[in-house]
Amino acid sequence: MALAKITSITGRGLTVPGNDIDTDRIIPARFLKAVTFDGLGEGLFFDARKAIADAGRIHPLDDSRFHGAKILLSGANFGCGSSREHAPQAIQKFGFRAVIAESYAEIFFGNSTTMGLACVSADRADIARLAAAIEADPYLEITVDLVGREVRFGGQRIPLTMRDSARDALVHGRWDSIGELLDGREAVAATAARLPYLAAPQK
Amino acid sequence: MPQSLFQKVWQAHSVGQLASGQTQLLIGTHLIHEVTSPQAFGMLRDLGLKVAMPHRTFATVDHIVPTDQRSEPFSDPLADAMIKELRKNCAAHGITYFDLASGRQGIVHMVGPEQGITQPGTTIACGDSHTSTHGAFGAIALGIGTSQVRDVLATQTIALGPLKVRRINVEGRLRPGVYAKDVILHIIRTLGVNGGTGFAYEYGGEVFDRFSMEERMTVCNMSIEGGARVGYVNPDETTFTYLKGRPYSPTGAAWDEAVVRWRATASDAGCHYDDVVTLQGADIPPTVTWGINPGQGIAITETIPDPAKATAADEKASIVEALAYMKLTAGAPIKGTKIDVAFLGSCTNARLSDFKEVAKYLKGHRVAPGVKAIAVPGSQMVGRLCAELGIDRVFRDAGFEWREAGCSMCLAMNPDKLVGDQLCASSSNRNFKGRQGSPTGRTLLMSPLMVAAAAVAGGVADAREIFGVNN
Ligand code: SF4
Numbered sequence: 001m002a003l004a005k006i007t008s009i010t011g012r013g014l015t016v017p018g019n020d021i022d023t024d025r026i027i028p029a030r031f032l033k034a035v036t037f038d039g040l041g042e043g044l045f046f047d048a049r050k051a052i053a054d055a056g057r058i059h060p061l062d063d064s065r066f067h068g069a070k071i072l073l074s075g076a077n078f079g080c081g082s083s084r085e086h087a088p089q090a091i092q093k094f095g096f097r098a099v100i101a102e103s104y105a106e107i108f109f110g111n112s113t114t115m116g117l118a119c120v121s122a123d124r125a126d127i128a129r130l131a132a133a134i135e136a137d138p139y140l141e142i143t144v145d146l147v148g149r150e151v152r153f154g155g156q157r158i159p160l161t162m163r164d165s166a167r168d169a170l171v172h173g174r175w176d177s178i179g180e181l182l183d184g185r186e187a188v189a190a191t192a193a194r195l196p197y198l199a200a201p202q203k
Numbered sequence: 204m205p206q207s208l209f210q211k212v213w214q215a216h217s218v219g220q221l222a223s224g225q226t227q228l229l230i231g232t233h234l235i236h237e238v239t240s241p242q243a244f245g246m247l248r249d250l251g252l253k254v255a256m257p258h259r260t261f262a263t264v265d266h267i268v269p270t271d272q273r274s275e276p277f278s279d280p281l282a283d284a285m286i287k288e289l290r291k292n293c294a295a296h297g298i299t300y301f302d303l304a305s306g307r308q309g310i311v312h313m314v315g316p317e318q319g320i321t322q323p324g325t326t327i328a329c330g331d332s333h334t335s336t337h338g339a340f341g342a343i344a345l346g347i348g349t350s351q352v353r354d355v356l357a358t359q360t361i362a363l364g365p366l367k368v369r370r371i372n373v374e375g376r377l378r379p380g381v382y383a384k385d386v387i388l389h390i391i392r393t394l395g396v397n398g399g400t401g402f403a404y405e406y407g408g409e410v411f412d413r414f415s416m417e418e419r420m421t422v423c424n425m426s427i428e429g430g431a432r433v434g435y436v437n438p439d440e441t442t443f444t445y446l447k448g449r450p451y452s453p454t455g456a457a458w459d460e461a462v463v464r465w466r467a468t469a470s471d472a473g474c475h476y477d478d479v480v481t482l483q484g485a486d487i488p489p490t491v492t493w494g495i496n497p498g499q500g501i502a503i504t505e506t507i508p509d510p511a512k513a514t515a516a517d518e519k520a521s522i523v524e525a526l527a528y529m530k531l532t533a534g535a536p537i538k539g540t541k542i543d544v545a546f547l548g549s550c551t552n553a554r555l556s557d558f559k560e561v562a563k564y565l566k567g568h569r570v571a572p573g574v575k576a577i578a579v580p581g582s583q584m585v586g587r588l589c590a591e592l593g594i595d596r597v598f599r600d601a602g603f604e605w606r607e608a609g610c611s612m613c614l615a616m617n618p619d620k621l622v623g624d625q626l627c628a629s630s631s632n633r634n635f636k637g638r639q640g641s642p643t644g645r646t647l648l649m650s651p652l653m654v655a656a657a658a659v660a661g662g663v664a665d666a667r668e669i670f671g672v673n674n
Contacts, residue, residue, distance in 0.1 A: 111349075
């Protein structure tokens with residue numbers, strides 16, 4: 001399977017502030033009642049958007065200044081909670097291609113990488129600086145450079161970090177491991193044969 | 204070299220190294236349910252692939268099933284489509300499926316253990332974060348995303364980087380009225396909701412040695428709430444006794460061989476841990492959450508945190524956000540907070556021992572007027588056992604609704620939901636904003652007995668006082 005080599009993402013950004021943003025908030029469970037991932041983008045942060053709209057304010061996702069943003073900024077432990085892949089699916093289907101946050105919950109990070117959604121980490125102060133720059137100029141062009149390990153915007157640059165295995169997988173176009181896993185077929189059979197509980201089909 | 208259980212099981216299931224540096228890990232047992240599997244089967248079809256090991260794949264239906272009116276078609280057409288899709292996929296691929304009519308249906312994390320499918324020294328994966336529950340048997344049990352469900356269906360493996368191991372000892376004894384739920388809420392409160400990032404949690408010490416399998420499951424279940432990827436307890440006599448005679452447990456000579464093997468998978472004395480934390484059982488209070496993540500817990504005797512007293516700016520902000528959502532008052536005692544709903548269920552606390560323990564105290568009490576109280580066995584098997592023991596009667600007599608097995612009000616995918624900003628005393632595992640089905644619904648996590656105490660008192664209460672649990 002030939003996969004795109006994801007070396008950098010360039011586009012506009014928007015910020016959903018806060019720490020410990022869980023996947024229930026990213027995509028409320030009622031949007032999981034489906035047998036496909038189609039149309040998930042509409043459910044992204046649905047309840048938070050509605051609550052803010054009800055209060056007479058505008059959530060960044062609904063703010064026309066940020067329409068078409070490709071890069072999502074947030075805080076620490078982003079994507080904690082439920083393992084639902086619907087969360088990164090919703091983020092991707094909404095149009096985002098990269099997330100910049102202080103840190104991620106592990107399952108979310110793994111799910112995102114497998115889908116080719118780049119989740120990079122940066123320092124809190126750097127993220128705040130970038131967020132302020134976006135607020136000042138929503139049309140600011142931002143580049144998340146996975147090869148150069150930095151985020152560039154308006155003449156500034158901030159370092160990004162990302163687990164090597166994930167960064168390499170994106171950069172070399174092997175973020176979806178299914179092909180490689182299928183190649184291991186014989187080794188899988190050999191490993192399984194050594195494990196007594198797998199040897200014979202149970203009743 | 205002495206090794207931990209994690210290292211032994213990891214090595215035994217390592218197929219090889221991938222170009223990414225990750226390990227291709229063989230998954231011995233794959234559990235699937237209706238929410239995260241249909242898209243994976245769809246991807247499989249798109250790729251023209253078959254299920255690699257259908258005999259190592261087991262399915263049940265839990266998230267979307269109604270717990271009262273079970274006749275089909277379900278009133279919710281989306282839920283109805285999901286159960287039909289699961290049936291179709293299991294039949295097409297020859298996968299064992301514990302359907303509603305099987306008498307063995309239930310929350311997937313209850314079905315695996317009670318059927319004897321969950322065994323020590325194995326790897327288990329399921330498209331559900333609370334797969335960590337199965338670690339109670341000394342398995343590496345991983346919650347995975349849908350693309351990985353596809354990977355396991357197609358190859359019986361996943362790509363995964365190694366984890367560090369943190370040993371968490373809980374020594375001494377728990378005080379009366381303190382339960383496994385309090386232990387894990389206390390651990391999360393102490394180590395933080397992302398304290399476990401990058402770690403497998405190995406639980407041990409005297410408290411865990413004495414714990415039943417069901418108590419161990421309660422703790423392992425919420426490892427994920429502490430940020431750990433997996434949690435486990437080393438297998439011992441308690442584990443073997445639990446498994447003996449279960450439908451999928453080995454029998455005869457195979458049983459004896461299995462026990463020898465299982466015993467050998469336990470962590471060796473003197474093995475290396477990347478971190479060790481030791482807590483005293485006697486220090487753990489009955490714990491209640493007051494906020495919007497499972498780490499925001501306090502002792503039942505404490506007051507709700509005051510942002511003015513928070514030292515870090517971060518902490519202050521998260522307290523302010525939580526209090527605003529929860530509509531609770533800083534500095535007020537948590538005890539006495541009025542509740543609207545009491546929910547006793549979920550894969551954390553809906554096992555026989557949970558209902559048995561509560562029934563012991565609930566006899567002769569009544570649910571307070573205005574409180575909706577529901578008790579939902581986690582599996583049909585638990586429901587049956589409760590009926591045989593008359594436990595369901597005790598709950599009904601007290602004013603609880605007694606339901607059929609499923610995830611119920613733990614999350615918002617079936618008809619059991621909070622309405623508006625109702626406040627729910629819940630034995631489940633997540634208190635996230637909107638988790639229980641209303642975007643403004645509020646959840647307080649606590650042990651089953653504390654849920655019952657809240658139901659009876661009409662507000663958050665100390666079960667030790669309400670029920671005279673001996674102190
Ligand atoms: S009971 Fe709750 S946490 Fe457990 S599997 Fe069901 S929805 Fe998930």
